[in-house]
Amino acid sequence: MVLKKNWLISLIVVAISLALLWIICPVCFQNNDDKVLMYLTAGYTTGTPEAGTIFGSFYYYGIIALFYRLYNGIAWYTVFELAMVATSLWIIANSLAKQKLIGVATFIIMFLFCFMHFSTALQYTATAGLVAGAAACSLISSMESEKLINTQFVIAIIMLVLAYGIRKQFGLVGLAAVLIVLFFEFFGENKKQVVKKTLIILIAMAVAYGSNAIYEKVTGIADFNEYYAQAGTWIDYPHLPYEEDVNGVYESVGWDETLYNAASNWFFMDENLTTENFETILSAYEGTSLSTKDYIKRAYNLIMPSMVVNLQVVIWIALLVLTNIMAIKKLIDKRAILAIDALFGMFALVSIYFLIQARFPMRAYQALVFIFFIPSVVKMINELGKIENKKPLITTTCLIALIMMAGFILKPDTNMVKYTYTVAHDVYRDADIAQSNSLENYVIAHPDNMYIYDLSLALPADPFTVYKNGVPKNMVFWGGWVYNTPMYWKQIHANGLDTLFIDDFFNGQVYFCGTEISNTLCDYIKVRHTSAQVKVDDEFDNIIVYDFFE
Known part of the structure; x- marks a missing residue:
């Protein structure tokens, strides 16, 4: 009865939050990537609904395409994405609901400074991150049951596979968060159950990965992925300037200066823009490496425009300091705090990887925060809830609210409420x-x-x-x-x-x-x-x- 009550309370809180958000800030696409994906799955570009969308997996987008085939009078792409957002928030809220009013308050605060923007300004990368974060939260909740297969565990598997379906790359990152949770659970009392759950999750992800790899090989998407990797490397990294090509590398692959200029501006409609030609050009240039100073400068330029996400990281670091102090004082279980620290450590490593790759837009940054920060907070709040003295739990929730409000006031560009309203009501x-x-x-x-x-x-x-x-x-x-x-x-x-x-x-x-x-x-x-x-x-x-x- 308690579990059912928590699910119901969570549903009501999420429903009210989203209803108010969508009334005040109507649903839109955060950028044009979702427009392209919608038009592909709906068949607006090829004349036939498409299951293959390159970035995601065939089974998720294939289901959307199937719905378009059955009835094309509804924007199924958007409906599915909104459903993924709402379901993820419901799962996250439920993971906090057992802490009653404090848990609900924590969710509402997180909604205002973390979830709000990408819940109405849809972007499939951020959605994949939110779904993966919800999977990790559901897995954490499933560990409280003595049963190997329970509702929360099944939900965790489904959401993780769906995250991989929406955006493959972030589904795999989500798997890393799930494995971190399982690793530290292994040192608890029920090692056999943890091992079995790990195997089940790995098998599910292996099936998702393998089936999609076969699909991409058969349809030719795998060949495109290789092309895109080479072309993207040439675009994103320092490459051989045309005027410095003393060995005639560009000429050898059929490029002249006008094609070089066009390709530099993402003009990709020329028969000489091939995987092999990009490989030839890249292999002829040894200047792709950047100095440490260059990497730091580029990282700064990529991160600083995303102040609404930076605030979330600041809150996260503050909570880490607080909970580690509590762990030292033996108020929190050592395994729990190590898991929380490891989630942040993995977030830092993956963020560094993205920064090195030179592709780290706000949506990717936010997706990583969704994947690692959300389960970290859920685990933190639930661990604090086990302490008889509720002051640490109340203090932590108040700390989140205070830092958020201070950020909103002292640095207006961290204000997600204002940012979301501005984007949703863009005058153009x-x-x-x-x-x-x-x-x-x-x-x-x-x-x-x-x-x-x-x-x-x-x-x-x-x-x-x-x-x-x-x-x-x-x-x-x-x-x-x-x-x-x-x-x-x-x-x-x-x-x-x-x-x-x-x-x-x-x-x-x-x-x-x-x-x-x-x-x-x-x-x-x-x-x-x-x-x-x-x-x-x-x-x-x-x-x-x-x-x-x-």
Whole structure:
């Protein structure tokens, strides 16, 4: 009865929190990655709902695609992501609920400074981190039962596999958090049960990993992953400048200066941009290593813009200091504090890895905090709840609230409430979505043509976009992470084209859309077609449609 009561209380708290949030700050996409994934799974880009989405696993996105096949009148992608967010928060709240009012208060405080933003500004990487964090919390709760298989343990497995399904990379990071919890539980009284649970979790993740690896190999996504790794390395790291190529490496792989400039700006639609060519270029340059000073500077530049997440790390460090002092005074079990410390240590290691990789946007930073900080706080609060004297528990909760409020007041850019409201009410968002819809309706009305749009029109989308009577499959972005994927080529072929390189611009059916014509693009074209000319074919809603001819 107590367990059922905790689940019910948690459900009510989460439902009220999300309802108020979504009323005040309507659901939106934090960036355009989710728009691309939604359009793929819905079939808006290829004409057929897609299970393969590169970053996630086929089973999660395959289920969403199946729902689109069954009925395309609902934005299933957004519905599923909101369900993942709500379920994760419910699990986390339940993990704290046994501490009654203190547990509920802790959840509400965490909601305001930790969960709020990515609960309404959806981003699949952060969602994967939240789901993985919930899996670790559920596993911690499952350890209180003497049964090997209990509801909390089953939930932990399901959520971990779903986290891997949403974003593979962060599902694996979530597995690391789960294994840390299990490692320190092993030194408790029930070693056999811990070993069995570890094996079950590893088998479940091995099945998820193996089945998805087979899927990617069969569909060609594995080949793309290799290409993306090489191309991404060239983009993100220092690479051989074109003017310093004394050995003619670029020329040997068919690159000229105009292609070099285009590729540097993520213009990835050229037959000479291949895995092998990127490997050749990378192997010819020995300057990819950075000095320690360069790494520190880059880490600083990547972390400092994410102040709303930095505050969470500050709170985490403060709690670590407090609980370690309590452990020294023998108020908290040594194994528990070691597990909490290890979670922070793993967070630091993974963060350093991401910083070295030069790809550490706020969403990834927040996802890592979700994965390691949330179970750390849950374990901390529950351990403090075991002490007869409730002062340490109340002190810890008050400390979280005080640091949060001090941060909000003294450093306004740490205020997640304000940040979330600002993003959700972006004054340009409605106009950008309207322009995006206008472009999509235009290309749907001209199904015999192919339209390429540039970064100036890579606009946000309504998370609840639904197309019933036609989809904008004849519209493609020139470059970015979608280029050269199996889905990209499927879209090209669905529009009756074998390729979509620069020569195809002159067949009378391919048009370029933007707010202005790119000089980088014009330079690239003129080298390959010296007599090329461009004219404005159409213009609407500040969108210009360009036609190239000779």
